Amino acid sequence: MSFSALTARRVCVVEVEADGLTGIGESWINYPNWAAEERVATVLQGAAPIVLGSDVSDPSVVQERLIAQLRGLGRQWGAPGPIWQAISGIDLALWDLAAKRAGLPAHELLDGDTNRTSLPAYASGVGPTDVQALCELAMERGLRAVKAKVGFGRDADENTLKTIRSVCGMTTRIFADANQAWTLDEAIELTRLMSDYGVEWLEEPIDGNRLNELEALYAATGMPLAAGENNYGEDQFVGLVKSPAIHHIQPDPAKSGGLTMAQTAATAARNSTNVSPHWYGAAIGLAAAVHLGAANTSVDWIELDVRNNPLRSDLPAHGWVLNDGAITVPQTPGLLGELNADVVAQYQTKEVERRKNAE
Numbered sequence: 001m002s003f004s005a006l007t008a009r010r011v012c013v014v015e016v017e018a019d020g021l022t023g024i025g026e027s028w029i030n031y032p033n034w035a036a037e038e039r040v041a042t043v044l045q046g047a048a049p050i051v052l053g054s055d056v057s058d059p060s061v062v063q064e065r066l067i068a069q070l071r072g073l074g075r076q077w078g079a080p081g082p083i084w085q086a087i088s089g090i091d092l093a094l095w096d097l098a099a100k101r102a103g104l105p106a107h108e109l110l111d112g113d114t115n116r117t118s119l120p121a122y123a124s125g126v127g128p129t130d131v132q133a134l135c136e137l138a139m140e141r142g143l144r145a146v147k148a149k150v151g152f153g154r155d156a157d158e159n160t161l162k163t164i165r166s167v168c169g170m171t172t173r174i175f176a177d178a179n180q181a182w183t184l185d186e187a188i189e190l191t192r193l194m195s196d197y198g199v200e201w202l203e204e205p206i207d208g209n210r211l212n213e214l215e216a217l218y219a220a221t222g223m224p225l226a227a228g229e230n231n232y233g234e235d236q237f238v239g240l241v242k243s244p245a246i247h248h249i250q251p252d253p254a255k256s257g258g259l260t261m262a263q264t265a266a267t268a269a270r271n272s273t274n275v276s277p278h279w280y281g282a283a284i285g286l287a288a289a290v291h292l293g294a295a296n297t298s299v300d301w302i303e304l305d306v307r308n309n310p311l312r313s314d315l316p317a318h319g320w321v322l323n324d325g326a327i328t329v330p331q332t333p334g335l336l337g338e339l340n341a342d343v344v345a346q347y348q349t350k351e352v353e354r355r356k357n358a359e
């Protein structure tokens with residue numbers, strides 16, 4: 001990313017047991033390197049006591065309770081992200097649990113407006129390294145769109161875009177993500193470069209992600225903008241939906257408040273704004289994004305990281321199906337069925353093992 005290298009993949013898997021069933025959720029911990037230790041503490045010490053022993057049949061009711069009791073703590077801690085991400089892990093586990101109890105795939109429980117069986121996916125994570133190989137991989141997998149990682153200086157960014165165009169051809173659609181690398185003035189200048197290569201939307205271009213600056217960039221360039229992976233709470237997503245600059249909102253089911261908040265954001269966006277769920281984590285978050293898309297016409301693309309990540313590809317007991325550039329919606333009860341226990345054991349951290357042994 002433009003702000004820091006991601007040198008390892010991590011996931012905090014959250015399990016909630018009730019009625020002899022186990023719901024499995026994901027809390028996002030890509031950054032920082034020590035997020036796993038923090039998240040285990042926030043989930044077990046902060047969130048779990050609010051949930052344990054209570055009626056968890058309606059995830060949205062539980063989420064309301066979690067938000068009411070934890071949001072103020074997160075504000076004063078200066079850590080709204082970890083709080084929302086912990087809530088997300090529990091929320092996804094509860095949706096998985098509710099769907100397993102109902103014997104239905106999770107999307108059938110969402111308050112959406114459609115029922116789709118597959119969603120178009122775009123290749124994410126392309127640049128600034130390995131661009132040619134990742135583009136070739138995306139084309140081999142039949143993907144029709146690629147998102148460039150930009151914000152590494154004009155020459156590196158242009159090289160990424162040029163390579164994408166030359167490997168993927170003129171019919172492949174290109175998006176770009178700057179991870180808040182630029183000032184407003186830099187963004188105005190570099191957005192022209194993006195336009196030259198046919199970039200259709202630009203994600204988080206400006207440092208600080210302030211809506212007034214994003215609107216100024218849109219007014220100056222007309223480039224459709226995307227945001228949401230670092231926004232928390234319903235009011236922020238509604239604010240993005242109302243802004244003329246934001247053409248794509250990007251709730252992340254493992255960051256933004258689980259499927260409950262992603263569905264709330266998708267409902268707010270219905271008939272006005274595209275929903276392109278952010279996802280750069282493990283298999284459970286990806287499954288949740290796909291279920292959101294299965295139930296909501298406003299979801300236009302599923303983000304599919306094409307770099308090697310066994311937490312995406314090997315963690316589910318049943319693998320992903322990609323067909324003609326589209327990802328097949330899982331139809332097993334829950335979010336994605338069960339995890340592959342051998343893969344979990346292979347990657348589980350020593351800290352979790354130590355806790356298990358101490359029990």
Ligand SMILES: [Mg+2]
Pocket residue numbers: 177179203204229
């Ligand atoms: Mg992004």
